[in-house]
Amino acid sequence: MPFPLAQRMSLLGTESAFEVLARARAMAPELEKKGRPLINLGIGAPDFQTPANIVAAGQKALADGYHFYTPAKGLPELREAVCEDIAKRRRVDVHPDQVLIVPGGKPTMYYAISMFGEPGTEILYPNPGFPIYESLIKYTGAVPVPIPLLEETGFSFDPEFVLSKITPRTRLLILNTPANPTGGVVGKRELDVLVKGLEKHPHVTVLADEIYARLIYDGLEHVSLLAYESIRDRVILLDGWSKTFSMTGWRLGYGVWPKELVAHAERLQINSVSCTSAHSQIAAIEALRGPQDAVDKMVKAFDERRKLIVDGLNQIPGFRCVMPRGAFYAMPNIQGTGMSAKQLQEFLLVECGVATVSGVAFGAFGEGFVRFSYASSNDNIREALRRMREALSKRPALSNARR
Ligand SMILES: Cc1ncc(COP(=O)(O)O)c(C=O)c1O
The missing domain is CATH 3.90.1150.10 (Aspartate Aminotransferase, domain 1)
Structure with missing residues (x-):
C-alpha cells in the first residue's frame, strides 16, 4: 500500500x-x-x-569527556572564535549572540529558507547553483526565481537583472560566491551595484553562502556581503569548516544571523538537531585559532x-x-x-x-x-x-x- x-x-x-x-x-x-x-x-x-592538529583536538575532546549536548547555539568559546575569525577575515564585528553553530553548511540554508518561504512568496537563487536552494524553496511552497549565471561573465551575474526580479513578494535573495558548481566569483563592482539597489528593497533578506570564501585564486580577495554596512542588519552569513579545513564528515558549520532572526534559527535548531556534536565543536576552535x-x-x-x-x-x-x-x-x-x-x-x-x-x-x-x-x-x-x-x-x- x-x-x-x-x-x-x-x-x-x-x-x-x-x-x-x-x-x-x-x-x-x-x-x-x-x-x-x-x-x-x-x-x-x-x-x-583533516589537518592533524584539528584531529588531535577532537580526540582530546572525546578523552576529556565532551560526550554530551552543548547549548543549542554552540559552545560559547567556539562562537567567540567565529567572531574573531570574522573580524580578521571579513573585517566586521559581530556579536557571539548572533552566531549559531550547526552541523554543516546545509542547516543554515535550511533554516533560512524555511523561515522565509511559504506559498505566495518568491525566493531568488543562483542557477546553476547548489541544488539544495531550489529544492528547499519548492519544498516550502515559495516560487523559485532563478538568477542565471552566465559563462560569458565568468559565471557572475548582472546586478541590474537581479534587482529587476525583486517584487513585493520577494522574501529572500540567495547569493553564493565563490560558487558551486561554476567556481565563479562575484566581483566587488557587481556587489556594490547590487547592494545599492537592495537599499531600496528593505523587505528582502539576503542569504550569503560564503562557504568557499577562503578558496579563491589569482590574488583575488573575497568580498563578503556582511561587509556592507547598509544591509548588514538583514544578511544571513553561511560558512563552515567542511571545505576550508577538509572536514566534510565532521558536520560543522555556522550562521551569522541578524539579531531579530537568531532566536528563530535557534528554535529551528532545537526542533531538529538540538546542537552540533560536542567534540567536533572543540576541533572547530582549534581549526580557527590554530596554525593555518x-x-x-x-x-x-x-x-x-x-x-x-x-x-x-x-x-x-x-x-x-x-x-x-x-x-x-x-x-x-x-x-x-x-x-x-x-x-x-x-x-x-x-x-x-x-x-x-x-x-x-x-x-x-x-x-x-x-x-x-x-x-x-x-x-x-x-x-x-x-x-x-x-x-x-x-x-x-x-x-x-x-x-
Ligand atoms: C555552496 C555550498 N553551500 C553549502 C554546502 C554544504 O556544505 P556542508 O557539506 O558543510 O553541509 C555546499 C556543499 O557542497 C556547497 O557547495
Missing part, C-alpha cells in the same frame, strides 16, 4: 552529487576489472585529510590543479572551459560534443570511468555544462583528462571552440 505522504514531499529535490557517488561506487568493481579504476571528479569534498599553514597548502594545491584541469579540458574535442576563480570546480561548456549534459555524464562514467555531475543537476541553466570537482590528485586529473580526450577524439565533435 502506498504511504499517504504529505504532498510537499513530492516537491523536494536532491543533491545529485550523492547519487553519482553511489552509482560510481557501485560501478567501481566492474571498472576495476576492465583495468580502468574509477576516478571520482563528482563529489565536492576535498581529498585531503595546512589551509594555505590546500589552497595552493587546488590552484595548481585548477590550471591543470582547465588547460586539459580545453584540449578535449567539444569542450571549452572558462578559468574558475574560486572553490574547486570547473564547469566546461560541452555543447560541442553534441551530447546533453546528462548524456555526457553517463558517457564519461561508463566509457571513461570518470565520475562528474551534469550541469542540469544544478538547475535548468546548467544544460550544456558538466561539473568537474578538481579536489583530486594531479595524477587522477591527468589520467581522467587522458581518458576523456581519447574517448571523445573518436567521436565527431560538433565544434571545439577553445579559449
Whole structure:
C-alpha cells in the first residue's frame, strides 16, 4: 500500500552529487576489472585529510569527556572564535549572540529558507547553483526565481537583472560566491551595484553562502556581503569548516544571523538537531585559532590543479572551459560534443570511468555544462583528462571552440 505522504514531499529535490557517488561506487568493481579504476571528479569534498592538529583536538575532546549536548547555539568559546575569525577575515564585528553553530553548511540554508518561504512568496537563487536552494524553496511552497549565471561573465551575474526580479513578494535573495558548481566569483563592482539597489528593497533578506570564501585564486580577495554596512542588519552569513579545513564528515558549520532572526534559527535548531556534536565543536576552535599553514597548502594545491584541469579540458574535442576563480570546480561548456549534459555524464562514467555531475543537476541553466570537482590528485586529473580526450577524439565533435 502506498504511504499517504504529505504532498510537499513530492516537491523536494536532491543533491545529485550523492547519487553519482553511489552509482560510481557501485560501478567501481566492474571498472576495476576492465583495468580502468574509477576516478571520482563528482563529489565536492576535498581529498585531503583533516589537518592533524584539528584531529588531535577532537580526540582530546572525546578523552576529556565532551560526550554530551552543548547549548543549542554552540559552545560559547567556539562562537567567540567565529567572531574573531570574522573580524580578521571579513573585517566586521559581530556579536557571539548572533552566531549559531550547526552541523554543516546545509542547516543554515535550511533554516533560512524555511523561515522565509511559504506559498505566495518568491525566493531568488543562483542557477546553476547548489541544488539544495531550489529544492528547499519548492519544498516550502515559495516560487523559485532563478538568477542565471552566465559563462560569458565568468559565471557572475548582472546586478541590474537581479534587482529587476525583486517584487513585493520577494522574501529572500540567495547569493553564493565563490560558487558551486561554476567556481565563479562575484566581483566587488557587481556587489556594490547590487547592494545599492537592495537599499531600496528593505523587505528582502539576503542569504550569503560564503562557504568557499577562503578558496579563491589569482590574488583575488573575497568580498563578503556582511561587509556592507547598509544591509548588514538583514544578511544571513553561511560558512563552515567542511571545505576550508577538509572536514566534510565532521558536520560543522555556522550562521551569522541578524539579531531579530537568531532566536528563530535557534528554535529551528532545537526542533531538529538540538546542537552540533560536542567534540567536533572543540576541533572547530582549534581549526580557527590554530596554525593555518595546512589551509594555505590546500589552497595552493587546488590552484595548481585548477590550471591543470582547465588547460586539459580545453584540449578535449567539444569542450571549452572558462578559468574558475574560486572553490574547486570547473564547469566546461560541452555543447560541442553534441551530447546533453546528462548524456555526457553517463558517457564519461561508463566509457571513461570518470565520475562528474551534469550541469542540469544544478538547475535548468546548467544544460550544456558538466561539473568537474578538481579536489583530486594531479595524477587522477591527468589520467581522467587522458581518458576523456581519447574517448571523445573518436567521436565527431560538433565544434571545439577553445579559449
Ligand atoms: C555552496 C555550498 N553551500 C553549502 C554546502 C554544504 O556544505 P556542508 O557539506 O558543510 O553541509 C555546499 C556543499 O557542497 C556547497 O557547495
